[in-house]
Amino acid sequence: MSNDVCNDLMVEIFERLPPKSIIRFRSLSKYWHARLLSPEFLHLHRLRCSKNPPKVIIRHVIGGKIHEYRDIYTLHSRDHLPLDPDSGFVGIPGVEFPYYLYPLRGLVIGSCNGILCLRNNTSITLWNFSVRRKLIVPRLSPSKTNFSKVALGFGFDPITDDYNIVAVSYNTSSAFIYSLKTDSWSAIPPPFARLSNSYSTKNACFFKGILHWVDSGYSTTRWTTFILTFNLSSHVFGYIWLPESWKVEQVTTINGCLAVVSPVYDQFLEKRYSWIRVMKEYGNTESWSALFKLKGIYGMTVFQPIINGDILAYSQNGSKVYNTQTKVTNFLRFGFGCCRVDMETYVESLKLVDKERATTCGKTVYSWTK
Known part of the structure; x- marks a missing residue:
């Protein structure tokens, strides 16, 4: 009995440790190797990790020649982005992901509970940056393997305790869902409207168990922008229609609410900016409200990593941290x-x-400027 109590106490201690430490402790004995890989322990550890303040992971594609590109990731705490324009990140090592061919065509589809979902034109990879483990997702049928021609989304379904990837084609009326539990794809009823190429390549925003894409189509008699939704639990597509006058290029979350980013170019003043609008009550289209205007930010991806007033806006040409409270x-x-x-x-x-x-998968690198 005393040994069981001691082991249970040790488990509670291990639950609080970072993943790298737990990986090392698996070598203590066969018992601890099995215990620390048990579904029960992995579940409890995930719950504890979900309560930790989220960090920001940054992907840098470095290189000057087509066969010399490197795909490098760095992890940063919420209040520490020590960027050095000459030497990289001071004191923060990077981890190189081996996209050997054409990493510029690779994209981050999403991040959920420690898993990054990455894709290039022909494959999708799930990668845990923390423990350096990757899983290449099985391909769809040969006619549907070009992932540059589908809208993709990645998220977690707490009801089934499963991670899903959703692929919606904008060439044909077809949709598929991948289950990490079964490691397989299955067909699902597609949305009634065919997706447009210009919008559907944007990443889906995962919020409240639902994937959200920006798309466009007909509302009554006019072509307009809308948000396509997919509920991971019910496997049902839905729509959030937006006012016809809005030009929207991104859906994200701000202050715990669904938000859209609307870029504006003022030809008279020759100025560029973006409106951030939030849906204060999810699902209520009457609750949209203009939150603030980001001056000088146009055509950039915007998101809020932590609810502390800071907004990150980034593109290939540079990035900005904007504090909505201090301006x-x-x-x-x-x-x-x-x-x-x-x-x-x-x-x-x-x-x-x-x-x-x-x-x-993943090699630690300390210098990547050349």
């Missing part, structure tokens, strides 16, 4: 040779360590 903007510049930047929120976890098909 202060700080500019973030990346090192020489950085030709693409992606950012996501990230919470460390042990996901994928128990997947037999997952393999070790």
